[in-house]
Amino acid sequence: MTGVTITRAGSYRNERAYPFCPGCGHGPILDALDGALAATVNDPSRVVIVSDIGCSGLSDQYFATSAFHGLHGRSITYATGIKLADPSLDVVVVMGDGGTGIGGAHLINAARRNVGITVIVMNNLNFGMTGGQHSTTTPPGAITSTTPLGNLERPLDICGTAAVNGAAFAYRGTSFDDDLSDRIAEAIAHPGFAVLDIWELCTAYYVKANRFSRPGMEQTMRELGMERGVIARRTVAEYAAAYRAAAAGDSGAPLRPVGIPQTHTAHLEDRRVVLLSGAAGGRVRTAARYAATAAIASGLWAAQHDDYPVTVKTGHSIAQLVFDREPIDDVSGDPDAVVWLAPEGRSRAAAALTRLGPDGVLVTFPDLPSLQHPGRTVLLDPSGLEFRLSRADRALAGMAAATSLLGLFPLEALQAAVAEGRGDAARMQQVVDAGVAMAGSTSADAT
């Protein structure tokens, strides 16, 4: 097909003439799309043609449908958003082979996800608009402006990639195929993600540089094992519909903030800062949250600044708690109590202790080494308890001890807070009692 392209003005085309080079396959493919749209849908405004960059990106301007012309290689992402927001729309992506490189991740993941969009790849085996550079689909040995030595890369198997990742429909053909319109219509009608890899001639670059032709193209397809025809056709759950069905089965209510009624009265006079320093997995932040809840239930304001490494189950876990009668605008401040719980928290505890005042207190456990500081040390010795205090209990026990030692708020408020929590209420209340008892039985001595 060379020379003048005769364009049939279908019902989905507008009056504009295509701008493509003589012999370019884009026009015939768009004509086939026009025919497919006429066969499958009714309302042009409810068809969205999504294009991106390159000669293929001009396509949407020649249709009377709705259109989205976005960034290079990203058309599948816009199409996905459009379809998810309004599944009643027919969304057709027209992209080039360039987009399967820069946007390859979107192709794979759209296939996996099976959002009900149809992707037509106008595959002319090179970048036509920018000067005939090689693309992800350029055949082996091909000469392009960026493969002067011949292409050494294996071309991307668009249909195979989409199919192996779950695409509902994948078809490979050429711009010369008589049944292309039918195949596009089939793709649009097929539920789930559909891709059509349509090979064509770039007469401006690829044909000239490689003496390429229709027979050569078909031979290349055979040599690469990229056969023509339907590569995949399977029944899938279309994502937008599946999402709505799954959501309909979720009876949960969206998040609302839970008010904490005041049930107790704190007698705290000045702002107090408590630093809990322990290990990840030691329920440090949970203990801090119970204490804050108890403080708020006692009429105070509380805030909690956590610190932890990027890993989850290893390393330190720190919670700096601030309690005040007034709203708290920042969580800074020297600690009034440092609660050191585990070896992982040593350096943070030691750093905080350098800022501890003479009235400050270190709450810690007998199996941890002693640390220098100007305040007093309260050792929580679990050996006399009637139950085994686990590592994960230490944070709550230590927090209860600090609450008692600093007189932050009534211990009954802490008992009530842990009872409202997710854990075994009776046991957690036992841990609170144990923390207070251990703090009370210790001989507080300066170190």
Added chain:
Amino acid sequence: MRAYIDGSTAIVLGALDAGCDFFAGYPITPASPILMSLMRDLPRNGGVAVQGEDEIASIGMCIGAAMAGARVMTATSGPGLSLYSENVGLAIMGEVPLVIVDVQRLGPATGGATTVGQGDVQFVRWGTSGGFPVIALAPSTIAECYTLTMRAFDLAERFRTPVFLLTDKDLNLTMGTVDLAALVPVSVRERVIETEPETMYTYHPPEAVPGMVRYGTGRPVRFTGSTHDEDAFITKDPDRVGALNRHLIEKIERHRAEIEFAVEDTVPGAATLVVAYGVTAGAARTAVRRARAASRAVSMLTLHTLWPVPETVLERAMAGTRRVVVPELNPGLYCREIDRLAGNREVVSIGRIDGEPIDPGEILEALR
């Protein structure tokens, strides 16, 4: 009654109350809690939330969904914002209402994932090609995370433009006590869909904001990221391109008065003004309270709008002062904006870049 929540939760509440019905995002510390909450809550509210395969896909889905009628939001941190860059330009060019939460962490590059920073204050403004204006809001308390999220949705609708909500790791992940009465919803204007507009866009007068359109509602809708005429067909005609680009600037610039938000706590006769935003504003207010307790007259300005720079309120707050102190968790990036407005006043930048928050004591030292 009081509640115990963090800034992430307040942002999610604000988004839900603003009518957000589409969210797409990609996991990144410290923004992930917003993604996780909305993945759970948006379908419960009749909306859609997606975890994209990357940040580019996530913001791309948001832009597509917005043009199909959704109120959209995405959330990320600096590394992800870098990947948003080109699509931010697309949202500006296509005039897409889009809320982008940037929970800042210490940069550059991977920087500190769990480390606080405020290094994106210029990046949000200049982070896409062309240099065209965006709107950026910066809450400084958990309650403001709620109200300014709603405000961001309203401004996005009002001006058909991306609006950044610029927060930080400490603001989002620090739990705090919130008076529920302080979570006062901000009115978010309804989206009125123009079903049969003569053209997709209007550039005359340049500051006019075109009505919103929606795929599948009324006439076919066209959208493009290329320079385009008023019906969204690609053009290189200098008159039309000039009109388009002037419009993108003027629709923000000529409406500055509608976009300037700040909390002015000025004291007559104060020689020193502290200008702060985000989590650092909390430390600054503490420092100012301490200075005042020591009988020093100091004025405080908490900026809620960072872009466009709220020049009117800044000039009003600076009037009569001789010194302006600007604490921020970066090498003095927003201080550049203060500096250019400050005339011959002394401008003191307190820029901390070691990953630690600025202590009120550090600011207090500058309030001599």
